[in-house]
Amino acid sequence: MIHDFTYLRPGTLQEALSMLADHRDDCKIICGGQSLLIVMRQGLVVTDYLIDIKGLNELNYITYDEKQGLRMGATTPHRMVEKSDLLKQKYPVLGALERKLASIQVRNWGTIGGNLAHGDSSGDLAPTLMALDAKIKLSSAKGSRTIPLEEFYTGLFETALNKDELVVEVQVPPVRPRTATAYKKFNLIENDQGIAGVAAMVEVDSKGTCKDARIVLSNAGVTPIRAKSGEKVLIGKKISDALLTEAAEAVANEADPVSDIHASEEFRRHLVKVLTRRMVKQAWEEAIRLG
């Protein structure tokens, strides 16, 4: 049962931030409601005020600039990311992951800001955006700050958001030449959260040697995990079966999965190993092809 609350619908971002400042200790933001309504129905979230930001069209955008890269507003629905021709061209990994994220109905209502702010370590967007070196912009009535997405996740369903802050934008730098990113999750139910997932970015030089790599795991710990030891294994080397195995072992050791009704800790670690091999290989080969 959902407890009574006062429903507020700001018309502008400024109005939303001022409502948030006024009710910071007893309010909750709702956007698409796809995650929030579930926990409210379960009685896990009880609030006096619900501030509905879904109508803030000023935060519903996808823009690209060769210097600054990609900007996506927080109320942009998943479906818009999935359908964007710009993203298909510049960041194909994002459209591809969206096609496997939930159902069309959820993608129509659910937003990227809500997905990231929810802080669920099994989400698909955060690890992929972290592999793309994204930043997240947070605003309050007092001002704005932009932090690496990597620093946003602080614990189980916990983020660096202050009580008076909103997620307003995601920023992704332009993709460097000879660079590709791949993401895959393993799931038992088609188009649902993964049992575990791996995002891998690989940059190669003109000889095919790895110049840079980022590997980020979903649902392999309480937050998305950047597996830096696996990245170190790759940098400065050429692709080989032995190298992929070494990197996958390192990444699996860095994972910190739990056992739950969906999978055991051991199985999740195994998945991380298999998916790391596959995603690093896929990104590496694509990066070479682009060169």
Ligand SMILES: Cc1cc2nc3c(=O)[nH]c(=O)nc-3n(C[C@H](O)[C@H](O)[C@H](O)COP(=O)(O)OP(=O)(O)OC[C@H]3O[C@@H](n4cnc5c(N)ncnc54)[C@H](O)[C@@H]3O)c2cc1C
């Ligand atoms: C059936 C189903 C399947 C799903 N499958 C997947 C999947 O495969 N992969 C995946 O990644 N996700 C999946 N999801 C999660 C889904 O992507 C999210 O529910 C959705 O993106 C959340 O966005 P929303 O706008 O609905 O957020 P809401 O539900 O409105 O809000 C979620 C949380 O974020 C907060 N919030 C929302 N917007 C902001 C903001 N701008 N600033 C600060 N806080 C904010 C809210 O207070 C709340 O705590 C699934 C959900 C469902 C229901």
